[in-house]
Amino acid sequence: MTVQAWTFVMVGLTFGLYLFLAIRARVRDTQGFYVAGRGVPAILNGMATAADWMSAASFLSMAGTISLLGYAGGVYLMGWTGGFVLLALLLAPYLRKFGHFTVPDFVGDRFESNAARLVALLCALFISFTYVAGQMRGVGIVFARFLEVDVDLGVVVGMALVFVYATLGGMKGITWTQIAQYWVLITAYVVPVVFISLQLTGEPLPQVGMGGEIAPGVPLLAKLDQIHRDLGFPSYTEAFTGSWDKVNVFCTTLALMVGTAGLPHVIVRFYTVRTVGAARWSGLWALFFIALLYLTAPATAAFARYYVVQELHGKTAAELPGWYHTWQKTGLLVWLDDGDGKLAYHGPAQQAQNELFRIGGMATTEFADLRAAHERWLATKGQEGQDGRVVMTQKKLTGPDADILVLATPEMAQLAAWIIALVAAGGLAAALSTASGLLLVISSSIAHDLYFRILRPQATEAQRLRLSRVAIGFAVVIAGVVGIFPPGFVAETVAFAFGLAASSFFPVLVLGIFHRRIGAIPAIAGMLAGMAFTASYILGTVYLGWPKWCFGIGPQGIGAVGMAVHFAVALGLARVCPPASPTAQAMVAAMRAPEGAGPGVDIARAMEH
Amino acid sequence: MPSSSAAPDTVPAANARHWRAVVRLTLVLLALWAALGLGCGVLLADGLNAVQLGGFPLGFWFAQQGAIVGFVLLILVYVLAMRRLDRAHRADLARIAAANPPADPTGGAR
Numbered sequence: 001m002t003v004q005a006w007t008f009v010m011v012g013l014t015f016g017l018y019l020f021l022a023i024r025a026r027v028r029d030t031q032g033f034y035v036a037g038r039g040v041p042a043i044l045n046g047m048a049t050a051a052d053w054m055s056a057a058s059f060l061s062m063a064g065t066i067s068l069l070g071y072a073g074g075v076y077l078m079g080w081t082g083g084f085v086l087l088a089l090l091l092a093p094y095l096r097k098f099g100h101f102t103v104p105d106f107v108g109d110r111f112e113s114n115a116a117r118l119v120a121l122l123c124a125l126f127i128s129f130t131y132v133a134g135q136m137r138g139v140g141i142v143f144a145r146f147l148e149v150d151v152d153l154g155v156v157v158g159m160a161l162v163f164v165y166a167t168l169g170g171m172k173g174i175t176w177t178q179i180a181q182y183w184v185l186i187t188a189y190v191v192p193v194v195f196i197s198l199q200l201t202g203e204p205l206p207q208v209g210m211g212g213e214i215a216p217g218v219p220l221l222a223k224l225d226q227i228h229r230d231l232g233f234p235s236y237t238e239a240f241t242g243s244w245d246k247v248n249v250f251c252t253t254l255a256l257m258v259g260t261a262g263l264p265h266v267i268v269r270f271y272t273v274r275t276v277g278a279a280r281w282s283g284l285w286a287l288f289f290i291a292l293l294y295l296t297a298p299a300t301a302a303f304a305r306y307y308v309v310q311e312l313h314g315k316t317a318a319e320l321p322g323w324y325h326t327w328q329k330t331g332l333l334v335w336l337d338d339g340d341g342k343l344a345y346h347g348p349a350q351q352a353q354n355e356l357f358r359i360g361g362m363a364t365t366e367f368a369d370l371r372a373a374h375e376r377w378l379a380t381k382g383q384e385g386q387d388g389r390v391v392m393t394q395k396k397l398t399g400p401d402a403d404i405l406v407l408a409t410p411e412m413a414q415l416a417a418w419i420i421a422l423v424a425a426g427g428l429a430a431a432l433s434t435a436s437g438l439l440l441v442i443s444s445s446i447a448h449d450l451y452f453r454i455l456r457p458q459a460t461e462a463q464r465l466r467l468s469r470v471a472i473g474f475a476v477v478i479a480g481v482v483g484i485f486p487p488g489f490v491a492e493t494v495a496f497a498f499g500l501a502a503s504s505f506f507p508v509l510v511l512g513i514f515h516r517r518i519g520a521i522p523a524i525a526g527m528l529a530g531m532a533f534t535a536s537y538i539l540g541t542v543y544l545g546w547p548k549w550c551f552g553i554g555p556q557g558i559g560a561v562g563m564a565v566h567f568a569v570a571l572g573l574a575r576v577c578p579p580a581s582p583t584a585q586a587m588v589a590a591m592r593a594p595e596g597a598g599p600g601v602d603i604a605r606a607m608e609h
Numbered sequence: 610m611p612s613s614s615a616a617p618d619t620v621p622a623a624n625a626r627h628w629r630a631v632v633r634l635t636l637v638l639l640a641l642w643a644a645l646g647l648g649c650g651v652l653l654a655d656g657l658n659a660v661q662l663g664g665f666p667l668g669f670w671f672a673q674q675g676a677i678v679g680f681v682l683l684i685l686v687y688v689l690a691m692r693r694l695d696r697a698h699r700a701d702l703a704r705i706a707a708a709n710p711p712a713d714p715t716g717g718a719r
Contacts, residue, residue, distance in 0.1 A: 074672025211664030219664035237669040239654040298673035
C-alpha cells in the first residue's frame with residue numbers, strides 16, 4: 001500500500017471514531033454544553049486538556065523550531081509546560097471551587113462589574129480567534145501534503161467535522177473526542193521517533209538516544225555542535241547565541257509560562273471535573289500527558305537536525321533524498337545553486353555560501369520569477385538576471401521551513417508507509433482537538449457571557465442552548481475563512497495571544513483569588529494597563545519600526561513585562577480605591593476553604609445563577 | 610457559621626490556619642518552579658553547560674528535559690501535600706464541632 005492509501009485509511013478511521021464519539025455524547029442542557037455536566041474523571045480530563053493544549057503548532061512546528069534554534073528552543077519546551085505548574089497551583093482548584101462556566105464569568109462576578117466582564121470577554125474572544133486560525137491552517141497543510149488535495153478543501157473538511165461534533169455534543173462531545181485525539185496524536189508523535197532513535201543511536205528511548213552516541217565515542221549532540229561550527233551556525237547546545245540573549249530567553253520563557261496559565265480554553269477544561277481535588281489531579285495528569293510529547297520533541301529536533309544537514313549538504317541533485325523532492329514542491333525548502341551543482345547549506349556566519357531557502361510568505365509567482373532570474377544569472381555568469389540567493393537572504397528566508405521537520409522525519413529515516421500515515425492522522429488530531437476547545441470558548445463567550453449575563457439575563461435554557469450552537473457555527477465559519485485567507489502575520493498574532501493572556505488574564509485571576517480585598521477599579525485598570533502596554537509594544541516593534549526600547553526584549557517576551565505592569569498598577573490602586581464588597585470578600589473566603597468544610601456551597605446548584 | 614461560644618478554637622480561626630499553610634506550600638513550590646525552569650534552565654544555563662551529563666551539556670539538558678520532568682514532580686508534590694492539608698483541616702473542624710455540639714445544627718464540618 002502507498003503512503004497516500006494508508007493516509008486515507010488512517011484519517012478515515014480516526015474521523016469516523018471522532019464522529020461516533022460525538023453522536024454518543026449528545027447534550028440537551030447548557031451545563032452539558034459548557035462544562036460536560038461536570039462529571040469528567042480527573043485522568044480523562046488530563047488527557048482531554050493535553051489534547052486541547054497541544055495544537056497543530058506543538059505537533060507540526062515545535063520540533064522543527066527547536067531543531068533550528070538548538071538550546072533556545074527550550075523557551076517553548078519550558079514555557080509551554082511550566083505554565084501548567086502555575087495553572088495547577090494558583091488557578092485551577094480555586095476557579096473550580098468558584099464554579100462557573102467561563103473565565104469572564106469569574107472576573108465579572110468576583111469584581112461585581114460588567115465592565116470587567118466585558119474586558120475579559122473581549123480578551124477571550126481575541127485570544128481564541130487568533131489561535132483557531134492557525135489550527136485550521138494546520139488541518140489544510142496536512143491534507144495538502146498527504147492526501148494531495150487543495151489546502152482550502154482541507155480546511156473545509158476540517159471545519160465540517162469540527163462543526164458536527166462541537167454543535168452536537170458541546171463540551172461533552174469535545175471532551176470525548178479530545179481523549180481519543182490525545183491517543184492518536186501521542187502515538188503518532190512517539191512511534192516514529194522511537195524507530196529513528198534506534199536507527200541512529202541504538203537506544204529505544206528517544207530521551208536517552210538524544211544523549212547517546214552516533215558513532216563509538218561520538219555523542220550525537222557533540223557531533224551536531226561540530227557540524228554547526230563547520231557550517232557557520234551557532235553551536236547547537238550553546239546557550240545565548242544570536243538574538244536569543246539571556247534577557248530574551250528569560251522573558252520569553254516567563255511570558256509563555258504565564259500566558260499558558262492564562263489561556264481561556266485550557267482554564268475551562270478544569271471546570272468540567274467533579275470536585276476541587278479532581279481539578280488538582282487533572283492538572284497533574286494534564287502536564288504528565290503533555291510531558292510525554294514535550295520530552296520527545298527535543299529528541300525529534302536533534303535527530304531531524306542531523307538528517308537534514310547530513311542528507312542535504314554537499315549533495316548533487318541526483319544524490320538528494322526522496323523526501324527533498326517531495327517537500328521542495330511545497331516551497332517549504334528550495335535550492336538556489338551557485339553553479340557547482342552541489343547543494344550547500346550554511347549558517348549566518350557563512351551566509352554568502354548558503355543555497356538552501358524557503359518561500360515563506362512570498363507569492364509562488366514572485367518566487368518563480370526570482371528562480372527564472374537566478375537561472376539566467378547562472379547561465380550568463382552574472383551578466384544578466386539576478387542572484388536569487390542575495391534576495392532570499394535579504395528577505396530572511398534562509399534555511400528550510402520549520403513546519404516540515406516533524407512531517408518529513410519519518411521519510412528521512414525511511415520508515416514504513418503506515419507510520420508516515422499515522423503522523424498525518426496525528427497532526428490532524430492535534431489541530432482538530434485544539435480548534436474544538438477554542439470554538440467552545442468563543443461560543444460560550446458570546447452565548448453565555450455576552451447574551452445571557454449582560455444582554456438578556458431572563459433568557460431560557462433552551463434559548464441559550466440554541467444560541468450556543470448557532471455561535472459555534474458562526475465561529476467555525478469565521479475560523480475557516482481566516483484559515484483559507486490567512487493574514488500574513490500569523491506568527492506575530494500568536495505572540496500577541498500569549499502576550500495578552502500573560503498581561504491580562506493571568507494577573508487578574510491571581511489577584512482575584514489571592515488578594516481578598518481588591519475591588520473592581522484596580523482590576524479593570526490593571527487589565528487595561530497590561531494589555532495597552534503589551535499590545536502597543538508588539539504593534540510598535542513589529543509594524544511601526546520602533547526600537548526594542550524595553551531592555552531589548554522582543555515582541556515574544558514582552559508579555560512578562562506586561563504582567564509586571566498589570567500587577568504594579570492593580571496593587572498600587574488597591575491601596576487607594578474602595579475594597580471589594582463584603583459579598584465578594586465572602587465569595588473569596590468560600591473559594592479558599594477546602595471542600596466539605598465551611599459554609600456548604602453546593603457547587604452543582606450555585607453556578608446555575 | 611457555627612456559634613463560636615466559649616470554645617478557644619473556632620472555625621474561622623481553623624480556616625485561616627489552613628489558608629496560611631496553603632499559601633506557604635504554594636510559595637515554596639513556586640520558588641522551586643522558578644529555580645528549576647528560570648534558574649537552571651535559563652539564568653545558570655551557560656555555566657551548567659560546562660558540566661556533562663552523559664551525552665548532554667547540563668544547562669541544555671535542564672532546558673530541554675530536566676525542567677519538564679521537574680514540573681511534573683512539583684505538581685505531584687502539590688497534589689499530595691494539599692490532600693494532607695485538607696484532611697488535617699477536616700479533622701480540625703470535626704474536633705471543633707465536637708467541642709461545641711448542639712447550639713448550631715448547620716455548624717462547621719459535614
